[in-house]
Amino acid sequence: MDKNKKKISVIIYFFIALAAFAALMTAAAFFDYDISVLLADLKEGEYYSSNGFARFFEVFGEIPLYIFLCYAFAVVFWNAFYFGKPVVRYTVCAVCIAAVALCCYAVPARIHGYMVRFGSSVIEGKLALAAFEVITGMFIGMSVMVGVMFTGKENIRTQFSVAVIILFVAAFSQAAAQGIKVVNKRVRFRAINVYGGEFTPWYRFNGYPESFRALVEVAGTKDAIKSFPSGHTTAAGIVFAAFAFPFAFRNLSSKRYSWMFFALPFLYAITVAVARIIMGAHYLSDVTFGFCLALLPSLFAVWLVYEKNAVKPLSVYCGINR
Numbered sequence: 558m559d560k561n562k563k564k565i566s567v568i569i570y571f572f573i574a575l576a577a578f579a580a581l582m583t584a585a586a587f588f589d590y591d592i593s594v595l596l597a598d599l600k601e602g603e604y605y606s607s608n609g610f611a612r613f614f615e616v617f618g619e620i621p622l623y624i625f626l627c628y629a630f631a632v633v634f635w636n637a638f639y640f641g642k643p644v645v646r647y648t649v650c651a652v653c654i655a656a657v658a659l660c661c662y663a664v665p666a667r668i669h670g671y672m673v674r675f676g677s678s679v680i681e682g683k684l685a686l687a688a689f690e691v692i693t694g695m696f697i698g699m700s701v702m703v704g705v706m707f708t709g710k711e712n713i714r715t716q717f718s719v720a721v722i723i724l725f726v727a728a729f730s731q732a733a734a735q736g737i738k739v740v741n742k743r744v745r746f747r748a749i750n751v752y753g754g755e756f757t758p759w760y761r762f763n764g765y766p767e768s769f770r771a772l773v774e775v776a777g778t779k780d781a782i783k784s785f786p787s788g789h790t791t792a793a794g795i796v797f798a799a800f801a802f803p804f805a806f807r808n809l810s811s812k813r814y815s816w817m818f819f820a821l822p823f824l825y826a827i828t829v830a831v832a833r834i835i836m837g838a839h840y841l842s843d844v845t846f847g848f849c850l851a852l853l854p855s856l857f858a859v860w861l862v863y864e865k866n867a868v869k870p871l872s873v874y875c876g877i878n879r
Contacts, residue, residue: 567800567864570819571856578849582759585842590756593746597837604751605675606836614832616671619792620664621825622731625723626795627660627698631705632720635713657702661694712806719805722858723798730850734791737846741785742769747837748781759785759842787839787847793829794851796822804863826851 585592598608606612634653637646669680669689680686705713742763744754754772757763769782799822803815830844839847 567856567860571853571860574849574852574856578845578853581845582842585840585845586758586760589759589840589842590746592841593834593837596831596834597746597750598835599747599750599837602751603837604747606747608835611832611836612675614789614829615836615838616668616675618789618829618832619667622727622792622795623660623663623667624697624701625798626727627657627701628705629720629723629727630656630660631702632713632716634702635705636717636720639710639713657698658694661698661701662690664697665690665693715805718862719798719801722801722855722862723795725858726798726851726854727795729854730791730794733850734786734788734847737786738783738788740764742782743784743843744769744772744782745780745784745838746840748772748776748784750837752776752781754781759840759846784839785843785846786850787830787833787843789833790826790830790839790844790847791850793826794822794848794855796825797852797855798858800855800859801862804859 598606598611600607605615630653634650634657637649637653641649669686680689705716708716740762741759742765743757743759746756748754749756752772752775755768763769763782772781773779799818802818803810809815809818826848830848833839833844834841
């Protein structure tokens, strides 16, 4: 598939996704709670489902966000290292090293945090936990940094646009998701299952009424009123940035490979979305909105970067052609 056909495909996908989003959100306005009653695998009075599939994606569903961010900062690092002017090189490289370290630390920290919630962590003691986080984080960080380096200088140059897309999608989708959660304060299905509480449709912005304050006091955590939208699905949706890979890598641009970078991200994000409903953590509208908070900006960013040529390699901004 040539690049012009890919650009057309991106535009078509955008409008199909928009139509599907409208249809699903309309259906959810009427059947949100009923769908969760049907799909959520929760025993009476259970907050965290014991369903293995749902628990797996509760623990690991957000991890692609940190891996993709680690990759993006690694790409920016090597672009600055090879093509940046001295002041740019030292400043950007230092910032990127710190960002990669933070992203890599977040992976074991998040995994451990969720395992503790389930009461199944096998890491005992602060020293063991610190060792787990440092060793795991360093392994991920070094693997990504070295992996990007070995793609070669020319590929590093072309990957800069991919890194910009990842950073844009992550910043936009996460800011939007967390901001809406703060305002909406929708009660999770699993919170209703344990503590009771008021189910509200996705289009109602709740604020922080007295009834929700009482629920938070009883639950002991504001997690009970963070249903809309799904943070896990939004984080998993960073994989939609993979749409850019066939544009950035010549050897991936053939029809034989390029379809995977469109199909597999959809498969992964949908899997996480379904797992969140089974977990009882979210409703259909929560995961649909979270899904589209990542999908639509990804499609828009790919179109903007590769159709409108909105982002040049870092070497161009630095006036370096080597």
